[in-house]
Every structure is written in C-alpha cells, then in structure tokens.
Amino acid sequence: AQKITQTQPGMFVQEKEAVTLDCTYDTSDPSYGLFWYKQPSSGEMIFLIYQGSYDQQNATEGRYSLNFQKARKSANLVISASQLGDSAMYFCAMREAGANTDKLIFGTGTRLQVFP
C-alpha cells in the first residue's frame, strides 16, 4: 500500500507567487518524521524541511513552510515568493520507527516549473 502520496505530477507557478505541493501519508505509528527534498536537474537530493509527529507548530525554513495537518495526515510544502531556481522535482518522505529499524519512504514526486 502506498504510504506517501503526492497527487500532483507537475505544477506550474509564476515567479514571486506562492505554491503548495501536496503530500498525504499513512502510518499507524505515533512517532514519525516527515521530510521534503528537492532534486534539481543535476540530480542531487537536497533536504528542505522537517516536521516531527509531535511538533505542535508547523515547520518553517526561510521561504519553505510545512502545512502539517495531523488529523488529515497531510504535510503540504508551501514555497513562498517562488524563484526560477525553485524549478525541480520535489519529494515528500516519511521516516517510520519500525519494530527493529527505522525506514525512510518517498512519494513519487512533483515536478515544479517556475516561469517568469
């Protein structure tokens, strides 16, 4: 069963506008972490932001914020004031604390294109 779902294969946004990338997750574990990564065309994985399952406030990192709605099991990434350099693939990921080991699983990603 898919545990991380990103329903937007592609998104377009105009420069300087805000954009929201959707992510929903499924877990029965009370302790988990949610991450967003950016992958530019060069291929490297760049960590953007983290939200813990027990965190009361939404995480923010510069122009990135995470809209965490625990009851709905959603962890949407909001990018404010988009820049051309934000054009990339964006992946949502969840770290689950398993019985013997933690694992990190990813969604299928959203390709964001920022236009002037």
Next chain:
Amino acid sequence: DAGITQSPRYKITETGRQVTLMCHQTWSHSYMFWYRQDLGHGLRLIYYSAAADITDKGEVPDGYVVSRSKTENFPLTLESATRSQTSVYFCASFPTAMNTEAFFGQGTRLTVV
C-alpha cells in the same frame, strides 16, 4: 572527505552479469538505505540497514543482495543484471535521532544492455 560517497557514478553492464554498487559514509550513521529512482516511481526502497549485520528488505528487493559487515559500508549487488534494473541508484544514511534528515550520495546511473 566527510560525507557519503557512491561508486561508480556511471556503469554500463551486460544482461546476466553481476555488478556491485558501493556506498561509503564517514559519519558512522546507524541507518543506511538503497533506493532506485525511475521516472514516475519516485525513489523506491530496495534494502535498508539499522546497523552492521542487520538488513531488511524494502519495497523492491528482488534481484538485489546487500551486506553490511562494517558500519560505514553498504554495498548493493545485482546478482544477475536485467534490463529492468537500468536505473539511478541512491544510497542514503541517517543517524538514530528521528529529527535528522537523511544524507544522500550523488547517485549511480546504471545501464544494463
């Protein structure tokens, strides 16, 4: 250099050959992971490891073998490569603390002909 490194960066191999992708990290992170990235599938987990000599299957383990005799190394072996294993492979690691991000290698682009 500190970090996580994968080798080789690019590899072309023939169907049926055995090939090993190497992953080395310098932080002594407990957890290590192998993913494959294919268009439309995102990153799919192949195998992961919580410590030396502890490994578990991920979503797509068939055709792959891993070992972890030392904390810093986590090689991935394709026992008999098939064209469907043509992909970009990423190795990653993270420490025990939940609120720490995973660190990724640069990726290995493997082509099976």
